[in-house]
Structure formats: C-alpha cells, structure tokens
Amino acid sequence: MSLDLFEDKGIPLEKQRFTWKELVPLPISKLDDDAFTRMRILLMKSLEMEASSFSHACARMNRELQTPLSIIRRVEEHQATLISGLLGADHSLLETAIALEQLAIEITAAVAQKETDKYLGQVYRFGLLENFDHLYRYSALMDRIEGRDANNILQNYTDIVEGRPTSIEHRDPHDEIKRHYNKNLAKIETKFHALTIMASEQQNHLYYLNIGPQFSDPTARQLFAEIASIKEQHVTQYESIIDPHESWLEKLLIHEANEAYNYYSCLKAETNVRIKAFWERFLEYELGQLQAAMELFKQFDKRDPSEILPQKISAPLGYHSHRDFVRGVLRDEINLTTNGKNFGHSIEESCWTKKYRKHLNSEGSPSEITSAGYIWKPGTELSM
Secondary structure, eight states, rough: OEETTTTTOOOOOOOOOOOOHHHHOOOOOOTOOOHHHHHHHHHHHHHEEEEEHHHHHHHHHHHGHHHHHHHHHHHHHHHHHHHTSSOOTSOOOHHHHHHHHHHHHHHHHHHHHOOOOHHHHHHHHHHHHHHHHHHHHHHHHHHHTTOTTTTTHHTSSOOOOOOOOOOOOGOOOOTTOOOOOOOTTSOHHHHHHHHHHHHHHHHHHHHHHHHHHOOOOOOHHHHHHOOOHHHHHHHHHHHSSSOOTTHHHHHHHHHHHHHHHHHHHHHHHHOHHHHHHHHHHHHHHHHHHHHHHHHHHHIIOOOOOGGSSSEEEEOOOOOOHHHHHHHHHHHHHHTOOETEEESSSSOOOOOOHHHHHHHTTTTTOOOHHTTTTTTOOTTTTGGG
C-alpha cells in the first residue's frame, strides 16, 4: 500500500473538529506501552509544533495568507494538544528528556540510512553521535539524583554508552552552517528527512530550556543548559540544509505532505490499537490540509503542486531499534570533526570553534561532572 498525495483527499478541512473531551485523551503507560509508541507520540508532537511555528512566521510575512493559514493552524494546534495529552503524568521531567534523546537517536538513525544524498547522510550521522552522548549524560544524571535506571524508559532498544563527548560538541556558529539540498534536484524524501529531524531537535531544544530551571540540583540545571545549547546548534545545522530558495507556499506544501508521510509511517508501525486510531484519523486530517495547501499554491504561486510533490509515497520510515547501525557509526566515526561545511577525520577544527569551546568550558563541563564515574550496567532496572 502506498500513500497517494493527490488522489487521497482525506477529510475536508471544514470537518476537522474536536471537543474538549477529545483533546485530553487517556495517556499511555510509560512501562506497559512500547517505547516506540512513545517515540511516535513525541515525534508527531514536534512536527505539529513546527507546523504551527512555520505557519505563524509565514503569516507575518504574507498578509493575504493570514486567514487561510489560521484555519489550518487551528486544527494543527488541536492535533498537537491531543498528541501532547497522550504522554502521561507518570513520566518525570528527566524521563521525558531521556525519551526525547531516544527518539533523536532512533529517528536520526532511520533517516541517515534512508537518505540517498551522501553529504546529508553524513550530516545526520554526525548529529546522531552527539544525541547518543546526550542520552548517556541524562542517564547518568538520573542515576545521580534519582538513583534510577534509564533503561526503564528505553526498554533495551537503545544502548547507554558514551558518544562524541558533549564537552567537545560546542562549535562556533560559523561551523554549524552546512550545504543545503537543491530544491529542483532533491528527492521529496530528502526534503522530508531534513524537516523531520529539524522539528525533532527543535522540540528537544525548547523542552530543555523550559524544564532545566525546574531542577534544584545545580549540576542538573547546568547540564540542561549545556545540552540545550547543543540542540540549538543542531536546529541551526538542520535548517541550513533546507534550500532557502523555496517559496513560502512551496515550504507549506512540503510541511503538510511531510506530516502526512509521518502519520502514514506511524500508522504502519503502531502496535497500540487505540493510538493507531489517532494516527489514522490524523493522516486523513493532514491529507485534507494538504489539499487546502495545494489550492493556495495554485492560487498564489500560480504553479502545479505536482512540480513539488510526487504522486505516491510507498516507503514509510522504519520504527525499530537501530542498535547495530548506531554501533557501527560509533565505531567508525566517533573521531570525525567538522570545519565549516566539511567533515573529516583529519581536518582541524576552526580557530573560532576552539576559542568558543575553551571559554565555555573554562569553569568546568557539566556533562563531564554529571557522568564522572558512571558506567551503566544491564539488569539494574530489575531492582526498581
């Protein structure tokens, strides 16, 4: 079965409605539900939040689009609200942070393997190793301040070992900008990948900024500040690989089609019947929103949406553990460095980055302090 972006009309925008009771659904269980169900929830929340942010930015720059965008955005706001409600209060702030890093690892690994552009695949693998280390540091923090095992959340899908040390991930802004894909030559999956990973990292960045100050432990507060800074770097890196020459409405088309693609991927992979029904419903909503975006594209850009979007999409993202792939990247690319737009084992980092990092770490590294002496051992979650 494939997803037909032109023939599958979905539910018309005017019929996409909610009640307050619908917007606050029964949440999943952090222990009884599969970790990949939680990852799908977190990912789709991030995509809906990105859609809203983009829509607001677009409306501020395009007066004639403000009303039609507000109609689409209101539905996406309610979709984000419902999806947010699926993550229950039994998840602590730190458990959610660990779940977000697991998502960052698994979804970036899935995209890195699926991406056909070799340069962009390298960009994703580079970020993957940094997310891997963030998971390790947050797991150490959980052991330090709560005496609990992160594998209760990870459910043994994702390793807890060091990646590229967080303390050396800090780079000058000049070194975060990468080469972007060519909007006229890139495959639609390449555009979807960039937008999906950017949205995921953007959610992590905002979450860490908001919840870090809620910890009383000063090292925990500093660790969230440190990793939030890296997440801002990641957002900068991933948004830089998106072609800036796409028009506002071209980007709107890609946003709506990407959400449909990701709901389709969730629907294909979901094991929880109740949650699967949400993915099915929201896929139909997104297809309806895509139809509305297509009409705006034809009206204002005076172009056919088929110039941007393919008729069908048949290969959903793979929701499964990518442990072997991640271990291979960890083994082969742990010492990879970047200078400007280039990656390599032998290239030297820029003087800008060296100076920037030296000052940031001059009074100590929270990530190194947090994990000092920490080595995860399997089986300790059974003592809970």
